[in-house]
Amino acid sequence: MLKKLSELDIGETGLIKNVEGEGRIRRRLFDMGITPGAEVYLRKKAPLGDPLEITLRGYELTLRKVEACNVIILVKENNK
Amino acid sequence: MKRFALAGNPNCGKTTLFNSLTGSTAHVGNWPGVTVDKKEGVYKKGEEPVEIIDLPGIYSLSPYTPEEVISRNYILDEKPDCVINIVDATNLERNLYLTTQLMEIDVPIVIALNMMDVVRKNKTSINIHELEKKIGIPIVEISALKEENIDTLMKIAISEAKKIRKGVTVLKNSALHHLIDDVKIAFQAINVENSLFHAIKLIENDEIEVSNHKQLTSTVEAYKKTFNDEVFGNDFEAVVADARYKYISSNFAIYINKENKAEKEKLTKSDRIDKVLTNKWLGIPIFLLILLAIFHLTFSEDLFCLNAIYHFINNILKWCHLNYNSGDIFSSFGPSFANSPFEGLLWTESGINSPGVILFNFLDAITSSISDGVSSLLEEGKWYKGLIVDGVLGGLFAVLSFLPQILFLFLFFSILEDSGYMARVAFILDRIFRRFGLSGRAFMPMIMGFGCSVPAMINTRTLADDNERVATIRVIPFFSCGAKLPILTAISGAIVMQFNFPYADLITFFMYVLGMTTAVVAVILMRGTTMRGEVPPFIMELPSYHVPQFKALMIHLWDKLKHFIKKAFTIILASTIVIWFLTNFGWDWKMCEMNDSILASLGKFIQPLFTPLGFGSQLTVFGWVFAVAAVTGLIAKENVIATFFTLAVCIINLVEKNPGAYTGIGIDPEIVKEILEATEASENGVIESVAMIQATQIQGPGLISFIAFNMLTIPCFAAVATAKAELPKNKFWSTIIFWIITSYLVSSCIYLIGTWWWTSFIILAIVLGVSFAIYYFNKYRDQKLAR
Incomplete structure (x- = not known):
């Protein structure tokens, strides 16, 4: 099932399918390791619901929903 | 004197290594022209003194933050004799991403693999010889904190600095290697140093590179028309970043040999702390409490509000007609406290002093x-x-x-x-x-x-x-x-x-x-x-x-x-x-x-x-x-x-x-x-x-x-x-x-x-008036722009 990273539920894991959008923010997402094929785990959301905290490539990254909605995730089934 | 630059991700132990290398000789140096905050110091324990430059921590050599531009320009323009790339072994994948960019520059590089002690503690191991062979750059295991292997690192760096190293890229097997070769030759033709690095950055559509070498972009544009990747189409920026990470992760399995159990344990430890500190309900109150505690420990003359609490309890007792003992907390503890030479220094009438x-x-x-x-x-x-x-x-x-x-x-x-x-x-x-x-x-x-x-x-x-x-x-x-x-x-x-x-x-x-x-x-x-x-x-x-x-x-x-x-x-x-x-x-x-x-x-x-x-x-x-x-x-x-x-x-x-x-x-x-x-x-x-x-x-x-x-x-x-x-x-x-x-x-x-006090109404009215004026002016302007 395809989902935006911003729509992932806490505890869900998935593989990055594509990174949309353009410009410097997208470049930054690439530099931080958000590239197709990488596994992402949505660890938690900040107290006010945003930003998100994800685990990828063995480290913790935080980003906002606005930035995360450009990342398309293939959600792993039965892995909640 | 030889100059070595320290480059690496933020938080990889770079400053710790810098401090161990230079001891107390460090000082903040200012370079004219740019807004810089590179630290420089001297390493004296070797046969010859070496100047060490601590560059700001960066994730990439793309010009996203001013710090990245500083580090990039330093390595390209000031040409250090050797770059010591500090790599956090606990976070190998993302750290090596910067390494894949650094190695494209024509400069001797040594990788200092830091925090190996933590990796070993987690019962994981990294096959350093394999990694070294694959990357083609000498790797030294160090612990910046415990100052382990630091002299070995410097010895290898000094011997590397005597060699001439040409930039190599991990993209040599990717679909883009023909284009990279072409653009590299074009750069060499106009006598640009570090041609490989510049070529790849130009292909990545890097802001600085494109504005500096407009005349060469046509080659890239022409190639773009013939290129079509399954996922990214002809978006070279994405293709390059993806290829770098693919290279690292596809070879990753050889280098790291970890037991999954250890990884999970490590996550839960940090996770457990986070469960409390960034908790949905407690996160913000805890933060405010910590801030308050800091100011209290620094400035309070009534530590932990003991005196206030004492008085409060006393007042309650008084209110209940139980006890009429008044006065401060010390006098009620008897004569041993009163008139001691430490009064004033350690406490006053209002309570115990904070440190x-x-x-x-x-x-x-x-x-x-x-x-x-x-x-x-x-x-x-x-x-x-x-x-x-x-x-x-x-x-x-x-x-x-x-x-x-x-x-x-x-x-x-x-x-x-x-x-x-x-x-x-x-x-x-x-x-x-x-x-x-x-x-x-x-x-x-x-x-x-x-x-x-x-x-x-x-x-x-x-x-x-x-x-x-x-x-x-x-x-x-x-x-x-x-x-x-x-x-x-x-x-x-x-x-x-x-x-x-x-x-x-x-x-x-x-x-x-x-x-x-x-x-x-x-x-x-x-x-x-x-x-x-x-x-x-x-x-x-x-x-x-x-x-x-x-x-x-x-x-x-x-x-x-x-x-x-x-x-x-x-x-x-x-x-x-x-x-x-x-x-x-x-x-x-x-x-x-x-x-x-x-x-x-x-x-x-x-x-x-x-x-x-x-x-x-x-x-x-x-x-x-x-x-x-x-x-x-x-x-x-x-x-x-x-x-x-x-x-x-x-x-x-x-x-x-x-x-x-x-x-x-x-x-x-x-x-x-x-x-x-x-x-x-x-x-x-x-x-x-x-x-x-x-x-x-x-x-x-x-x-x-x-x-x-x-x-x-x-x-x-x-x-x-x-x-x-x-x-x-x-x-x-x-x-x-x-x-x-x-x-x-x-x-x-x-x-x-x-x-x-009544002027507050006038001031409030002015503030409200001004905010509405700004709000409506902006709305009006946005509407005008939208049209």
Whole structure:
């Protein structure tokens, strides 16, 4: 099932399918390791619901929903 | 001398390695032209000394933040003899991403694989020989913290530096390698060094590269038309980044050999702490509590509120008619506590002192005895006695006495930062900051502003967005720094003594809140008017928690201490001497009464400007002291209270000599006695401030407005110089004007509302009117643009 990273539920894991959008923010997402094929785990959301905290490539990254909605995730089934 | 540059991701132990390599020889170097904060030091343990340059921590060589541009330009233009790439072994994948870019530059590289001890503890292993073979760069396992293998690292780096290394790329097997070769040859044809690096950056559509080599972009464009990747089409930026990570992760399995169990355990440890600290409900309250605790441990004279609690319980007992024991907590513990020599130092009537206050008192006792000694050595009545005792020692010690509390604040903030909590705070607060048009990252420089504006302004380099940087730098001084604290404690202490308002800490707290509120309002206003634009992005690593290293903390503190003492003995010393001369000499360069001095006439000249603020013409003949103190504060904020001390002595001498000439000026005889007998500024400068209040007949609102003015106006000389270096060129003067206008407006509002409470309605109406006007103007403009 395809989902935006911003729509992932806490505890869900998935593989990055594509990174949309353009410009410097997208470049930054690439530099931080958000590239197709990488596994992402949505660890938690900040107290006010945003930003998100994800685990990828063995480290913790935080980003906002606005930035995360450009990342398309293939959600792993039965892995909640 | 050979030069080695340290490059690596933020938080990979780079600074720790730098400190171990250079020992105490480190100093912050400034390079002309660019706004730089590279640290440089010398490694002396080898056969020849080597200069070590600590570059800012970066994730990539793309020009996303100013720091990345600094590091990139340093390696390309300054051509270090060797680059030591520090790689965090616990986070190999993302760290090697930078390595894949560094290796494209024609420079010798050594990889320092740091934190291997942690990797081993987690029962994982990395096959270093395989990795070395694959990457083609020597790798040395080190522990920067325990200083393991550091000399081996340097030995290999020195031998590498003698070789010539040509850039290689991990993209040589990718679909783009034909294009890379073509563009590389084109770069070589026009004699550009590091042709491989430039070629790949050009293909990546890198901003700097494209603007520097416009003529070569046509090759890339032509190739783009023939290229079509399954996922990315002809988006080369994505293709390159993807290829780098693919290279790392596809080869990753060979290098790392981990047991999954260990990985899970590691996650749960950091996770467990996070469960509490970034909890949905507890996160924000815990953060506020920590902030409160820091200020309490630094400034409180009633540690853990023990005395207040004691009184509270006592009052309840009294109310229940159970116990009539009154008095403070110590007297009820019997005679052993009373009259001990430690009273005052360790505790006072109001409770046990916090560690910050204890150190403060301790230093105060030392400086007092030094001044007393010097004073008794000098002959009475000689002019230089006044200069040395009142001018030099008085001013200097007044400044030095705040050192302990500034250091304490700095220590606590360093602990929070080193432990990884500061990043979480940004995470928690981002949602709130976004409302104001900033990212959660802007929080870090702002909170550092409570310690000192200078490092705080330099820290704004981690912000990627220019508008955000300018807005943050402008409001940093509103986060009242350590040097402004003396103004707060002295005047709020004096208000307590003079106007019987019992809550000094409430005034202090209120002023801190006022500064923060002003900052928020100012940012909203700026983002709504002159600096409109998109909210800057927030993409940040959350480092795993670890216990702060004692050594690193001490190095931080030592740096701070050195900086402060240097400042005290240069700028502040010079300005106290100048103030003393200006106070004691007239325009005819002869010693005179203070009221005829140069300083007085200058003060009287600018005094009317401060009338709407409550410390101008409405005061007595001595009213100009506030104007003068505020102006001397522009050199260093510590000067404000130092000036009070110098001036208080002069005023008292004057009034004592001609009691008839100054009717209406009644300074309490006890305070007169206390000041005249003391040879230096009193603890906290409270007595001097009281004398000042009595001499000028200033009222409460005027005093609060005076504190606010000093807090919000142009910061000290050092901060202004830093702001000039950090701000874009066309923003400097507007920033100075912004500071003047903000402080003037806020202070006059305080004075007006404090004196005539009904003016608050008028001010509220104006504020609402202006905000609506801005809101509708923006709406109108956006609609016009949309059309």
